[in-house]
Amino acid sequence: MTQLKPGVVHGAAYKQLVAACKAGGYALPAVNIVGTNSLNAVLEAAAKNKSDVVIQLSNGGAEFYAGKGFPDSFDAKVLGAVSAAQHVHLLAEHYGVCVVLHTDHANKKLVPWVEALIDHGAHYFKEHGKPLFSSHMIDLSEEDIEYNLSESARILKRLAPLGMSIEIELGVTGGEEDGVGSDEIDNDKLYTQPEDCLKAWDMLSPIGHFSLAASFGNVHGVYKPGNVQLRPEILKNSQALVQKTHGTAANPLDLVFHGGSGSEKEKIEESLTYGVFKMNIDTDTQFAFAHDVGKFVFENDKAFKHQIDPDTGAPYKKLYDPRKWLRLGEEGMVTRLDEAFADLKSAGKSLACGSCEGKKVSCG
Numbered sequence: 001m002t003q004l005k006p007g008v009v010h011g012a013a014y015k016q017l018v019a020a021c022k023a024g025g026y027a028l029p030a031v032n033i034v035g036t037n038s039l040n041a042v043l044e045a046a047a048k049n050k051s052d053v054v055i056q057l058s059n060g061g062a063e064f065y066a067g068k069g070f071p072d073s074f075d076a077k078v079l080g081a082v083s084a085a086q087h088v089h090l091l092a093e094h095y096g097v098c099v100v101l102h103t104d105h106a107n108k109k110l111v112p113w114v115e116a117l118i119d120h121g122a123h124y125f126k127e128h129g130k131p132l133f134s135s136h137m138i139d140l141s142e143e144d145i146e147y148n149l150s151e152s153a154r155i156l157k158r159l160a161p162l163g164m165s166i167e168i169e170l171g172v173t174g175g176e177e178d179g180v181g182s183d184e185i186d187n188d189k190l191y192t193q194p195e196d197c198l199k200a201w202d203m204l205s206p207i208g209h210f211s212l213a214a215s216f217g218n219v220h221g222v223y224k225p226g227n228v229q230l231r232p233e234i235l236k237n238s239q240a241l242v243q244k245t246h247g248t249a250a251n252p253l254d255l256v257f258h259g260g261s262g263s264e265k266e267k268i269e270e271s272l273t274y275g276v277f278k279m280n281i282d283t284d285t286q287f288a289f290a291h292d293v294g295k296f297v298f299e300n301d302k303a304f305k306h307q308i309d310p311d312t313g314a315p316y317k318k319l320y321d322p323r324k325w326l327r328l329g330e331e332g333m334v335t336r337l338d339e340a341f342a343d344l345k346s347a348g349k350s351l352a353c354g355s356c357e358g359k360k361v362s363c364g
């Protein structure tokens, strides 16, 4: 397996990364970030675990990145994502790992957000010879499948010439993610039909690279055990149908596991054998960040009410300095990601070439 230059991957390098995951029976965590603290924590965790990683933004995460006070909400969603991507382009190679830059769920009303990001991607491509993002997700799973696939095909036609990929969704991931999706969904929609996966393959693979979020009972968020019935065999059956119909090698589809937070470890492990190369994680890393900040605030509550201890006169500056408690949030996130890299078996498997790190040579 050829090694890759550390930093943001796209095009052939991205496809090589996906192929390596599937051949090696491992997947990359795809972590939603909302600012430089969570973003840098993901880079730190990936470097620490010598794993490649997916960094992604939801529309709400992108808006938050630009600032909640930004005058226009749509512009904030676009420019926040662009700003985060530029941050990753600048820093990722110095962390010495390969990073896939991606945006999360965009339903019908968020398609203009993705189209605006593709415009920025095309502009970036002209200046730098590479796209801004590795891939974007279009989630039209609430629409009928014909519209879902024809609209995804239209967008993939814009992405492919820029060396970019698309992620689509068939069937519905339960729960809600940043205002996209719903808690009230027919049970049968939570399970993708293999025939629909075949339709997606037929329509999209001639145009460019696509990945597929197939639903197998997965749900966004973390719920009480027993509420979620994961059926990874749906992924297996979808792979088998495409393989049989087109005479491809095993596991032709590049599958994505949404709602990875709180999932049973053995189901995660099983899904890896069916061509899952990416597992989204958001809720668990949010909690990890909040948990460690919360613990510190609870244990040092006086430092968050007074600049100087009212009884002893001791200054609290070292405790309320945001670098103190934001760093604890980052460390909490890194620790949770250690677990994700282990669950997904990607630790130690980075394709980033160590010897060309920081030098102006390309090894991929």
Ligand SMILES: [Zn+2]
Binding pocket: 105, 173, 177, 220, 258, 259, 280
């Ligand atoms: Zn999702």
